[in-house]
Amino acid sequence: MRLTRQRQILLELIDQSGQHLDAENLFQMAKEKDPKLNRVTVYRTLKLLKAGGLVDELDLMHYGGDQHYYETRTKQEHAHVICLRCGRVEEFFGEPLQRLRRQIESHFGFEILLARTEVGGYCSHCRALRAREFEEARDRGISEPPPPVITQRTGKPKHAPRSR
Numbered sequence: 001m002r003l004t005r006q007r008q009i010l011l012e013l014i015d016q017s018g019q020h021l022d023a024e025n026l027f028q029m030a031k032e033k034d035p036k037l038n039r040v041t042v043y044r045t046l047k048l049l050k051a052g053g054l055v056d057e058l059d060l061m062h063y064g065g066d067q068h069y070y071e072t073r074t075k076q077e078h079a080h081v082i083c084l085r086c087g088r089v090e091e092f093f094g095e096p097l098q099r100l101r102r103q104i105e106s107h108f109g110f111e112i113l114l115a116r117t118e119v120g121g122y123c124s125h126c127r128a129l130r131a132r133e134f135e136e137a138r139d140r141g142i143s144e145p146p147p148p149v150i151t152q153r154t155g156k157p158k159h160a161p162r163s164r
């Protein structure tokens with residue numbers, strides 16, 4: 001795949017961030033490197049990088065709504081562990097993933113080209129907060145605690161994931 005300047009900029013941003021950035025984050029960061037870049041170009045370039053097999057597009061359990069997140073394909077295969085309350089994303093590397101792959105391949109006689117493992121739940125911090133929420137709700141005589149509130153790492157309130 002030919003790396004034009006836009007592609008190079010985006011690929012570097014995704015690679016160097018070490019995070020899972022969404023298209024809007026990437027657009028804001030790319031604009032600082034090249035003010036001429038516009039949103040349409042950035043979105044189109046991300047599509048091309050994905051089609052060219054250079055980046056993976058993730059939805060991370062839609063914890064932040066409908067946006068997608070990007071990471072380069074250079075990393076070793078890993079699972080994403082997503083907190084559905086605060087949006088924290090951890091990466092799990094390790095042999096169990098390879099074992100799962102081999103088991104699936106032999107069980108179905110399948111050749112796996114691409115595997116994506118996502119695990120959703122509550123991180124240790126949010127588990128503690130939820131335990132407190134349960135207690136407070138019980139003290140007030142409410143049997144059900146409030147539903148999880150999705151907030152981004154910035155602490156800004158986000159809409160809850162849609163039920164599909």
Ligand SMILES: [Zn+2]
Pocket residue numbers: 083084085086087088122123124125126127
């Ligand atoms: Zn959390």
Ligand SMILES: [Zn+2]
Pocket residue numbers: 020071078080091
């Ligand atoms: Zn990752």
